[in-house]
Amino acid sequence: MAASKYIIVGGIARPHGIRGELIVDSHADSPTYFARGSTLRLSPPSDPGRGRDYLVRASRLHQDRFLVTLDGINDRNAAETLRGLAVCVPVEQLVPPAPDEVFLQDLFGLRVRLAAAAPTDPDLGRIEDIRDLGGPEIWVIRDPKGREILFPATDEFVRDIDLDAGLVVIDPPPGLLDLYLVDE
Incomplete structure (x- = not known):
């Protein structure tokens, strides 16, 4: 067994x-x-x-x-x-999640795409970790260059989660990505 x-x-x-x-x-x-x-x-x-x-x-x-x-x-x-x-x-x-919910473990490794991205644009990165710091969940997204993006996963900023496609679509607040996507 x-x-x-x-x-x-x-x-x-x-x-x-x-x-x-x-x-x-x-x-x-x-x-x-x-x-x-x-x-x-x-x-x-x-x-x-x-x-x-x-x-x-x-x-x-x-x-x-x-x-x-x-x-x-x-x-x-x-x-x-x-x-x-x-x-x-x-x-x-496990108690099954509600239709509009997912298990946290199902988010790990999902590709992340910006809501404003064209279908041919590259993904922002992948969800590497999820942190619970007492407020909204914080998704740790690793971009293709290895940079870490801390993203507040609120209903306002998460547009869609498609487990079958392995994709999350986000619409971050203005300026958030500018904090992380800076080449040194």
Whole structure:
């Protein structure tokens, strides 16, 4: 039987208290992933499949974050060793996205094109990473010359996402690209 593919649904921010409780930043709309009795895999963010599975003993919402207690993590020291790990679930357990949504992992590697570009114009680059800094998602786009472009992925600036074509069409605010596309 083939091994499951794991998807990142959150991250361990830090311990909470002295009894092993963890603060989890959720990237998913569904709280069921963190429900009591569910299993979560904690992995390095760069390798969601590699890691260790934990049974959720308790979970509660606190200030837009989850406080989660995992089986075998009984004190702050044990919880501290998990800081920064990705919280993952098997792809089979994912709640399907709404028709106008996509999973974050589906964006990696997509080509990025400007809305004003002609069909023969080259792509702006590819989505290399996605950062969650507390506001809108920040897409890290790498252009053909290797330059990094930090793009705020808001509904206002993202015109279309076509997973079948492997393409995202963006309309950045005036001047944004001028900050990044400067030859030194």
